[in-house]
Amino acid sequence: MKGRWSSIVDGKGFDIALVALPLTFLLALSGVPLIYNVLMSLQQVDLFSLGTFWRPYVGFKNYSELFAQQETWPILANTAIFVAASIVGQFLIGFGLALMFSTNFPGASWLRGLFLVSWVMPGLVVGAIWSWILSGDFGVLNYLLRESGLINGNIFWRSDPNYSLLGVIIANIWLGISFNMILLSVGLSAIPADLYEAAELDGANAWQRFWTITLPMMRSSIGAVIALGIILTLQQFDLFAAITSGGPNDSSNVAQYWAWELSFRQYDFAKGATISVIMIVFVMVAAFVYVRSTRHEIRG
């Protein structure tokens, strides 16, 4: 007994204890629910069987029922559109800003820091602000678009099924620009300056330098940023809750919001778990790419 205790104070036991405790906590609260989620998707779960451990197994009935529902495919399509459009917008704007701030004009680092404020804002606050900006009759976005002649009538961003998803995408792009920009800035600053100087001496113009030096050197950072962007976009929930609640008529609904709705609005926990399982598989694939693309740095 004394030996074990002294090992914990002064030896390998100390290190093992330091790791084992948090990993047990993490496994109990993330790993176990993950497996439990798969289990629940194969069971019949309703409000009555919620509190019991033993529930009837129904095999893949939840899955087949889910894909027989008429809203399933449109919602999955919305999810794909939401992710793709958000990533394209966030990445292009974020990369442009990162390139601009990397030229080191006076005040660059200070201004770049300001972009990170969205990072600390509660998601629901961001959703509330954008709800008001996107508001149909009195929203400032409609006013600005009208004044600049881009639109004639007001767009009802939150209640027009043609625009509701776009409204959330705009808010999500705004939210995601900062992390794209800051991570890409890190990648840019790691490129040695003498590469550019050498290319300039050889007569390469700015565009050629971008294509032949910046893009190839940034390949692993770009991969990591896009994978991380997909993961974070699939986690976005608050904006949907605040701006459209997935409506009208599921036109702006996405899988991660629908899973919650199924469980906590319709109390169909089995369906909620089923859609969660499907989406978590996608997240895991993106995460695998992300972890792979940063692996050499992890070990460093």
Place this chain on the structure above:
Amino acid sequence: MRHTLRERLMLAAALVLTTVYLFPLYWMYITTLKSGSAIFASPPAFWPTDPQWQIYGHVWHSRNMGRYILNSLVIASGAVAIVSVLGVGCAYVLARYRNIWVDAGLFLVLMLQVLPASLMITPIFVGFSQVGLLHYPRLAVIIAIAAKGMPFFIVLVRATFMNVPRELEEAALVDGDSRSGAFFRIALPLARKGILVSGMLIFMQAFGEFVYSRSMIQRVELQPASVGLYSFMAPNANEWNSIMAYAAIYMTPLLAVFVLLQRGIVSGLTSGALK
């Protein structure tokens, strides 16, 4: 001379883009100062002609914001306490060794980091209800948030410990200190700045958390400010000046902390997220 002109142009462009980016924030604050009829004016005023400062006090009292903010503080502090007590040691060990087990542990941590809260809430809710944890809803939310935030914290703090020279601890061991003594007396104090910044990031995330609180806390007196804002928005979405005032009161302290710690937060994020 050509150089300075170019620099000035870049600065001007950056200023314009920053202004455009920060406009939503400005719009929130400016809306709070408008009267109930002024918010629906067309064209909208971009500068308050008749600022209504009393709205902050009014919203604070009428929405009972003190209780909501207190609940947010309780939840965020609890989550940070769990995450730091459990996470610091784990980050330290993962930074000090390099073998297959550490790689496996890191991989596990990174994979658990990506699980979306809105997809994990269903199994967590059912599991918590079965073990009776939902009778203590704030504790349940604290534990769920801690599990969600811990991987991120471990990754960030590990990057901090990587920068603490191992030789210092070895010297302490040679001088007769124990393994745990070297950790508590040498490594921990040297990494405290990184730990503090990472803890603040977890705190800010937990302070704004919504989906777990919305799903697990039914009693209004226990709900945090995010759920309070949600219930304020849902039924009467025409009091936009009051809603924006609520949002402003909720997030301005976070903004202030961010400005104070900006340097540390930016470097902490960049070193952790890509490493």
